[in-house]
Structures are given as C-alpha cells and as structure tokens.
Amino acid sequence: MLKTIKWLVICTFSFIVICNVWIVGSTHQGIITDSRALIGAEVGLVFGTSQHQVNGESNPFFDHRVESAKQLLKTGKVERLILSGSKDSIYYDEAEAMKKALVNQGIESDVLVLDKYGNRTIESLERLRDVYGYNQCILITQEYHAYRCLFIAKSLGLQAQCFVAETPDKKSHIWALLRELLARTKAVIDLYILSDNDS
Template sequence: MLALAIALLLVNSWVRWATADYRFADVASIPTQQVAIVFGAGIRNNQPSAALRERLDGAIRLYQAGKVQHLLMSGDNSQVNYDEVSVIREYALAHGVPASAITRDYAGFSTYETCYRAKAIFGLEQAILVTQDYHLPRAIYTCRELGLAAIGLSIPDWSYQPEQATTYYPPMTQVRYTTREWLARCKALFEVHISQPQPTFLGPSVGLGETTSAQQ
C-alpha cells in the first residue's frame, strides 16, 4: 500500500511538472493558435453541465479575443438520444460563434480518444485545450505524447484559483474528482507509453469544418 501511494504521488507530480510550462491561467497570456479543443463534460436535459459550460465559456472567450479561429467540440454521441456535441455547438452559436468556426467530433469518448482523433482525423498539429485545472495536466500530457503540441487554458476550480471558480464543488465531490483524476493520470501514462490503443472509432481524415459521426 505504501509503494502504491508513492507511485501515485510520483506519477501525478510528474504529469503536473511536465506540463507546467504549457498551462496558462488567463486568455490574455496564452499564445495564439488556430484551434481550441473543448472536452465534453456531460449534458443535462439537453443543456451543458456546469463544468461543460465553464469550458465552453473559456473557449468562447478565446475566440472573441482572437486567440483562436476555430473550435473543435469533442464529446459523446454513442447513443441516439445523447448528443453532447450538438448541445455544445448550439451553446456556442447562441454566444456569437459562427457555425463556420465550429467542428464537431462525435466520438471523443475520453481524453485519450479526443487527443488521438484531433491529430489523426482532423489533422491538428497544435491546439489550445480548454478544461478545468484538475484535468488540464493530463489532457496536455496525453495530447503532447500523441504528437499534438498542445497548450492549455486552465478553468479555475477548487485546485487552482478557487476564488475565481464559478462552480461550487462540494468537499466530497472534490475528493471523488481528485481520486479519479490521480488514477486517470496513471492510466494515461500506460496508454501513451505502453498500450497505445486506437480510438473506438477511427475513420478517414477530414478537415476542420467537417463533421464526423460516432460510426466513422
């Protein structure tokens, strides 16, 4: 148990340290890129969850500030009645992002698959990742190890700039998310360095502005 605890600590410290130079706390300081990737975070009654809404707001700020020209919306459409990325798209449209600046990836079932498909399907070489601070180190690490030179906009949560967070995370939720993320970082290292699985769906390459379905 002690060895396992030490291993978890080392892995998580490594992922955060290795990505420290690629994480930015505000829109003004982040370098300009062509594309921002928004990771899905669940929908409720065809509306973005609070966490997803925060990510979308961050991506919209990047677009409005001229930091990116395009948004790649990645999420889950594995079931007919669950279309995460279309909900994401409608939210962005309602906040002034034109349809021509939005691409949907319906088969972004995980952080690993989103990063893999961003490069293999959509041909990205660089991107800004938009997600909460607790998730951002893993997302950047995964993308960069898969050949996508990613930097990230950190959305404040309980672990970084908590006073700026717009969503309240109860203490037990913080513990659950933190524990899950620590384990997920270990899995991420295994995936990118050892198992290197292909995504659930891997179809032909398409350009930005084109849409892929979960069946491709």
C-alpha cells in the same frame, strides 16, 4: 500474506503519487489562466462533458468550458473550435450540446467542428492529430484535467497550451478530482506500459 498485501498497497500508492507528480510537474508551464498569455493557434479543442448533472441541474463544468471557448473565439486566440465528446444516443451528444450552447451565445456555426467520437481524452487528441490534421492547438478544460491533457498531447507530438476554464467549488466535486488522480495514473500506463508505440 499480510506483509505482501502491505507492500502491494505501498507500491500502488507510490506509483500513483509518482505518476501524478510527473504529469503535473512536466506540464504546469502550459497551464494558462489569462487568455492574453496564450500564443494563439488556428484551432481550439474543447473537451466534452455532460451538460446536466444527475439531478437535472446545469453542469458548471460544461458551462465554464463553453464560456472559455467563446472567449478564445471572441479575442481571436483561435479561429475555430473542435468540440470533442461522446455520443451515446440521440439523447446524449456532448459535442452537439456544446455547439447549441455556443450558437445560442452568438457564435457562428461555421467555425465549430463536431467530433462525436471523443470518448476519452486520448481519443480526442489522437483524432485532432490524425483525423483533423492539426499538430498545434489550444486545449480548453478545467485545471484538474488540463495537466493530463497536456501530458497526453506532448506524448502524441502535439504543441499545445491549455486555457483553463473556471473550476466549480472543489468541495462539491471532490470525487471528480479524486478520479483524476487515478486517470493520470492510467494515462501513464496507457502511454508507457501498454502502448505499442504506433502513435
């Protein structure tokens, strides 16, 4: 029994490592930190996150994504933005929160498209393709999340680059980074093991 458990642990750990190496290795060239290196696209997709932390303070992940999205509009790298996030209630609406933040910073509302059904990364990307009709885009999120976004986008047939927003101090958000290791593994399972190949 102990040997079985040991091998299960080893196999699980190895699978997680393989998935992460595969995702990062196959997408790193699409990670862009300087907006001048972007090819440009009609639309940018901003992935939602909570505007506030549990303690009520502003969420730096949210703030940096909004700032990066604004930069792409101001420099003409995208013509409009799809703000994709989840909406649990009238009190929690990630897309609406991003819109308000961008409008407050001088962005015209008519270039902002709200997608309030982006509950997961894969759903945001599927809706970009299937609902809004885009097959080329610039993704906006933090670097740790960007690799998975690009991996999923490629599997869905999308042409994408990712403009990475500033990542807050990693030591302060270590759990978010560790969760991403598992999220990448789940992405591989969803796309290549559980998928019905209809995407």
